[in-house]
Structure formats: C-alpha cells, structure tokens
Amino acid sequence: MSTPELYGIAAEFTTAEAVTAAARHIKNAGFRRFEAYTPMPVEALDELIAGKQVALPLLIFCFGCIGFLVGFFMQYYLAVVDYPINVGGRPLNSWPAFGPITFEITVVFAVGGAFLAWFIFNRLPRLGTPLSAIPGFERATIDRYFLCVEASDPRFDRARLRWLFERCGAHRIAEVAA
Amino acid sequence: MTLLQLRRGALGAGLAGTVACAIGAIWAPQEFFAAWLAAYVFWLGVPLGALALVEVHDLTGGRWALTVRPGLTASLLTLPLFILVFIPIFFFLPELYSWARPDEAAYLPNTFYLDAPFFIGRFAGYFVIWLILAAIALLRSPLDGDGASGGLGAVSGIGLVLLAFTATFAAFDWVMSLEPHWFSTMFGLIVGSGQFTTGLCVVILVALMAKRMPAPGEGPPSDRFHDLGSILLAVLLLWAYFExxxxxxxxxxxxxxxxxxxxxxxxxxxxxxxxxxxxxxFVVPFLALIWSPVKRSRGALGAVCALVLVTGLIDVWWMVLPEFPGGFTWFAPVAAMGMGGLALALFLWRFERGLAKAERRIPAPRGVRFERGVSHG
Known part of the structure; x- marks a missing residue:
C-alpha cells in the first residue's frame, strides 16, 4: 500500500554486518526498490542492491565504440575526403597513423560517457535525499548505516517493514516524508 | 588426470620432441636451430614472467599472489633448464646468425657487439643476474606471508629495472640480431612483455586447474580470478601498445x-x-576480459589464457622464422612441444612438491580432504 506523501521507511544500523543482513532479508522478502546509505563502501551490499549497475559497464563500452568510430572516421573524412594530401606517397587512408587519435577519442568518449551516466544514475545534481530530513542522518557519513525501502516499491507495506527492520536489529526506524 | 600422469605425459612429449628434433637436425640444422630458438624465446617467458610478477607483487601487494604462489615458485625453479637448452646454439652460431659467418660479417659496422665470445659472455651475464634475482625471490619469498608486499625490500625495485634491461638486451642478442642491419629500441620490450604474458598465463592456468584449499585470507575464488584476469588484461594492453x-x-x-x-x-x-x-x-582476449563475468568463470578465463598462450607462440614464430629461407617447418611445433614438455615436467615436479609443503603448513579443517588431482578445465 503506497501512501503518496511518504518517500519510504528508513532504518538505522550500527554495523556493516547488520545492514548487510537486513538488506538480505529485505531482498528475500521481495522488496526491490531500496537503497543503502553507508559511510564507506560495503561490498556485499553492492551485490544485493545491484540491478542497475550491470548497465553502466555496457553503456561505457557503447560510448567507447561510438568514440572509436567518431575518432577514426573524423580523420578518415579529413584525410581522404575533405582535404586529401599526398604525404610521401603514403595512401590517403593511412590507418596506422590514425591509431593514436582514435585511441584517445575512444577513451574520451568512454570516460565522458561514464561520467555522464554516473551523474544521471545518481540523480545529480541534487543537494540531498528526502532522508536528509531524518534527525541524525548526517551520521551516515560517519558511523551509521541506513537502509531505506522506498514507497514506490510494489510490495511496500509500512507495518510489515517496521516488523522486518525490528527483527533485523535496527537501532532506530523512521518514516521519511516525500 | 592427476598431476603425476600430466607430468609423465609432459616428460614423454618433451623427450619425444627433443629427440625428434635432434635427429632431424642432422639433415636440416638451420631449420632446427631456428625452431629451437623460437621455442626458447617463448618458453623462457615462464621463469622470466614469474620473476617479473614476484617483483611487481612485492612493490604493489595484492591477494592475487596467494592464488598463484605455488605456480610462481615452480616457474622460477625452471630457470636453470633454460641455460641447458641454449648450449647447443653456442656451437652452431653460424647456422642462426649471419654475423657469425665471417664472409658476411665483414660488411657489418657493429661486429664489436655481434661477436661470438661477447655474445656468450652476455648470455652468461643475463643468467647470472636472473639466477641471483630468482634466488633472492625464492629465499626471501614475500609470498610465504599473507599476501602483503615488501618482503624483498629494495631488491624488487632494482630487480625490475635490471630485468627490463637484461630482457631487452637478450631480445636484441637472440632475436633482433637475426637481421643484423635492422634495429628497433622498442623490440626488447615487445619480446619482454610477450614473455611476461606467457608467464602470467601459465600460472593462471595452473591455478585454475589445480583443486586445492585456499590459503588463509585468500578470499572467494571468483574474486581471486577476477584480479588475475584484470592483470592479464593490463599486460595484454601493454604488449599491444609496444607492438x-x-x-x-x-x-x-x-x-x-x-x-x-x-x-x-x-x-x-x-x-x-x-x-x-x-x-x-589482443582483440578477442581484450573484448573477453573487459566483461566481468569472463574473469569470474574458471572455464572462460582458462580459455582466454590458452588462446593467449597459443597465439603468443605463433607471435614468436612470426618474429623469428621469416628470417630463414626455410620459414615455417615441422621443427617449429615439435621443438615447441619438446622444450615445453621438458619445462612443464620440471614445473609440475616442483609444483607438486610446493603444494605438498603448503598442505603441511596449513592446518586441515576436520573432515576436509585435500585434493591434489588436476582436472582439465
């Protein structure tokens, strides 16, 4: 049951192990739209909250391929079509000479694409999340671990989540306003 | 297939290949020596690549070394074999090198360097340096610890510089001087990075095939192989860049x-x-290794390593054999099999002993039996 004015239900944990265990329970219970807020990377959480991450390497690869084609055919167009010059009898399509620039532009596109995708996937630029309104949330950057199930999850159920979080040993549970 | 059977097979193939080559050499000495030299440059990558890996690990650290530790130790211990198998070449230098034929050398400006006694002296010099570095790496092995780096102290830094120089000059001497007029300062690094790739692929393949207990602190298998796959990708990029x-x-x-x-x-x-x-x-391994699941799967990573090894051997043939009128002959694969078989037999013998030693060191949990069988991956 989703309530319009609610963003989600957040729970605060004191250890990385506790938040990982809770995330595993939440996932096993069928919830999909949840996010963790931790002071440092917790590797096990990555795998539990994955899904979207698979797309990023693939996207970077596609950007790299586009960069490769752009880099190569830009030089091909300049040297063969737009302004052909005979350099010491070498062929106009001197592809070995295009190599370094093609490589550089491949890298620029891949890295630029990665940065852009990272920006968009993280919903930047934004100054905070609705969780910022919880008192003490700033400790997510110091020593506390937060887990928030969003109200847009199809299985969202306030009472059930509270019960789950409590069973997982949550230090504190808060409802987050949208 | 157990390690023992594999070792016997390798020894059999090694002896058969070497004997076949030796008999064939009576009729076609030049073809034999060309193929023998190519096989030599390829398989020398096993100890030299291992030496470079040990020293790189000593400088940078990383858990991956725990996974390949038995393979690295065994690889280093094959180094003396490569002194032995080069000795026949000393007696037949004019078959391989035009600078060793007095009538042709008369026109060369660089005979002070391309000179038989100096050539043999340099060979001795390279091996003195490599043997000392390998001995230090084995005796003060940082790989016996928990994967932390730094056990070799300053030796690893100086050692890598020495290794880069000696491998470069060795490639100049043995391969580049086949055509005494041609030179490329980058050539040594191309051969050296190719050898590094060979050494790395061999230890990864062996680590993938050997079923053994993980050492303490080694982490789950998929993570370990992921790291090794990433290192292989970096080394292939380096090789492709030089080439x-x-x-x-x-x-x-x-x-x-x-x-x-x-x-x-x-x-x-x-x-x-x-x-x-x-x-x-390059292209196929690159596209495979940038995809994370490949690096986490034993089968896929093993297939990539096998492909890189085979094409690495072809690469050495491509560098060495076109200099000879005979080109590619049946000697090339047979010599590669002969020398590779001997090296592999020696490698597996040390590998097995290393595993046995490691098992004695790690206390076995109750109810778990150590397996030393090797299956084909």
Whole structure:
C-alpha cells in the first residue's frame, strides 16, 4: 500500500554486518526498490542492491565504440575526403597513423560517457535525499548505516517493514516524508 | 588426470620432441636451430614472467599472489633448464646468425657487439643476474606471508629495472640480431612483455586447474580470478601498445633499412599469421576480459589464457622464422612441444612438491580432504 506523501521507511544500523543482513532479508522478502546509505563502501551490499549497475559497464563500452568510430572516421573524412594530401606517397587512408587519435577519442568518449551516466544514475545534481530530513542522518557519513525501502516499491507495506527492520536489529526506524 | 600422469605425459612429449628434433637436425640444422630458438624465446617467458610478477607483487601487494604462489615458485625453479637448452646454439652460431659467418660479417659496422665470445659472455651475464634475482625471490619469498608486499625490500625495485634491461638486451642478442642491419629500441620490450604474458598465463592456468584449499585470507575464488584476469588484461594492453608503436613508427618512416623487417612479415602467408596474432593475442582476449563475468568463470578465463598462450607462440614464430629461407617447418611445433614438455615436467615436479609443503603448513579443517588431482578445465 503506497501512501503518496511518504518517500519510504528508513532504518538505522550500527554495523556493516547488520545492514548487510537486513538488506538480505529485505531482498528475500521481495522488496526491490531500496537503497543503502553507508559511510564507506560495503561490498556485499553492492551485490544485493545491484540491478542497475550491470548497465553502466555496457553503456561505457557503447560510448567507447561510438568514440572509436567518431575518432577514426573524423580523420578518415579529413584525410581522404575533405582535404586529401599526398604525404610521401603514403595512401590517403593511412590507418596506422590514425591509431593514436582514435585511441584517445575512444577513451574520451568512454570516460565522458561514464561520467555522464554516473551523474544521471545518481540523480545529480541534487543537494540531498528526502532522508536528509531524518534527525541524525548526517551520521551516515560517519558511523551509521541506513537502509531505506522506498514507497514506490510494489510490495511496500509500512507495518510489515517496521516488523522486518525490528527483527533485523535496527537501532532506530523512521518514516521519511516525500 | 592427476598431476603425476600430466607430468609423465609432459616428460614423454618433451623427450619425444627433443629427440625428434635432434635427429632431424642432422639433415636440416638451420631449420632446427631456428625452431629451437623460437621455442626458447617463448618458453623462457615462464621463469622470466614469474620473476617479473614476484617483483611487481612485492612493490604493489595484492591477494592475487596467494592464488598463484605455488605456480610462481615452480616457474622460477625452471630457470636453470633454460641455460641447458641454449648450449647447443653456442656451437652452431653460424647456422642462426649471419654475423657469425665471417664472409658476411665483414660488411657489418657493429661486429664489436655481434661477436661470438661477447655474445656468450652476455648470455652468461643475463643468467647470472636472473639466477641471483630468482634466488633472492625464492629465499626471501614475500609470498610465504599473507599476501602483503615488501618482503624483498629494495631488491624488487632494482630487480625490475635490471630485468627490463637484461630482457631487452637478450631480445636484441637472440632475436633482433637475426637481421643484423635492422634495429628497433622498442623490440626488447615487445619480446619482454610477450614473455611476461606467457608467464602470467601459465600460472593462471595452473591455478585454475589445480583443486586445492585456499590459503588463509585468500578470499572467494571468483574474486581471486577476477584480479588475475584484470592483470592479464593490463599486460595484454601493454604488449599491444609496444607492438603497435613499433609498427606505427617504422611504417611512418618507411626507411629502407627498417621497413624490410615488416615487408617480410606483412605480405604473403606471414601477413595472415599477423592478423591471427592481432585477433588472438589482443582483440578477442581484450573484448573477453573487459566483461566481468569472463574473469569470474574458471572455464572462460582458462580459455582466454590458452588462446593467449597459443597465439603468443605463433607471435614468436612470426618474429623469428621469416628470417630463414626455410620459414615455417615441422621443427617449429615439435621443438615447441619438446622444450615445453621438458619445462612443464620440471614445473609440475616442483609444483607438486610446493603444494605438498603448503598442505603441511596449513592446518586441515576436520573432515576436509585435500585434493591434489588436476582436472582439465
């Protein structure tokens, strides 16, 4: 049951192990739209909250391929079509000479694409999340671990989540306003 | 297939290949020595690559070394074999090198360097340095610890510099001097990075095949192989960079003394061999290894390593054999099998002993039996 004015239900944990265990329970219970807020990377959480991450390497690869084609055919167009010059009898399509620039532009596109995708996937630029309104949330950057199930999850159920979080040993549970 | 059977098979193949080569050499000495030299340059990558890996690990650290530790130790211990198998070449230098034939050497400006006693002296010098570095790496092995780096102290830094120089000059002496007029300062790094790749692939393959208990602190298998796959990707990129840069510079200059080396290798049958190398030693492994699941799967990573090893051998053939009128002969695969078999037999013998030692060191949990069998991955 989703309530319009609610963003989600957040729970605060004191250890990385506790938040990982809770995330595993939440996932096993069928919830999909949840996010963790931790002071440092917790590797096990990555795998539990994955899904979207698979797309990023693939996207970077596609950007790299586009960069490769752009880099190569830009030089091909300049040297063969737009302004052909005979350099010491070498062929106009001197592809070995295009190599370094093609490589550089491949890298620029891949890295630029990665940065852009990272920006968009993280919903930047934004100054905070609705969780910022919880008192003490700033400790997510110091020593506390937060887990928030969003109200847009199809299985969202306030009472059930509270019960789950409590069973997982949550230090504190808060409802987050949208 | 157990380790023992594999070792016997390797020893059998090694002896059979070596004997067949030795008999064939009576009729076609030059073809034999060309093939023997190519096999030598390829398989020397096993100990030299291991030496470079040990020293790189000593500088940078990483848990991956725990996974390949038994393989690295066994690889280092094959180094003396490579003194032995080079000795026949000393007695037949004129078969291989035109600078060792007095009538042809008369026109060369650099005979002070390309000179038989100096050549043998340099060979001795390289091996003294390599044996000392390998001995230090084995005796003060940082790999016995928990994967932390730093056990070799300053030796690893100095050792890597020495290794880069000696491997470069060894490649100049043994391969580049086949055509005494041709030179490329990058050539040593191309051969050296190729050897590094060979050594790395061998230890990864062995680690993938050997079923054994993980050492304490080693982490789950998929993570360990992921790291090794990433290192392989980096080394392949390095190799491709060197190889392409040499080609680019020589192709752009198009100078009479330099381009001839590539003309021999870019046209005719060797041209398609080169395409095979580009695809099998770079493009396919690159596309495979940038995909994370490949690095986490034993089978896929093993297949990539096997492909890189095979194309690495073809790459050495492509560098060495076009210099000879005979070109590619049956000697090439048989010599590679002979020398590789001998090296593998020695490697597996040390590997097995290393595993046995490691098992004694790690206390076995109750109810778990150590397996020393090797299955084909």
């Amino acid at each position: 392409f840069m040499q080609f680019l510079i020589i192709w752009e200059e198009d100078l009479r003394d330099e381009i001839g080396w590539y003309v021999k290798r870019l046209y005719g049958p060797w041209g398609s061999v080169m395409l095979t190398i580009v695809l099998g030693h």
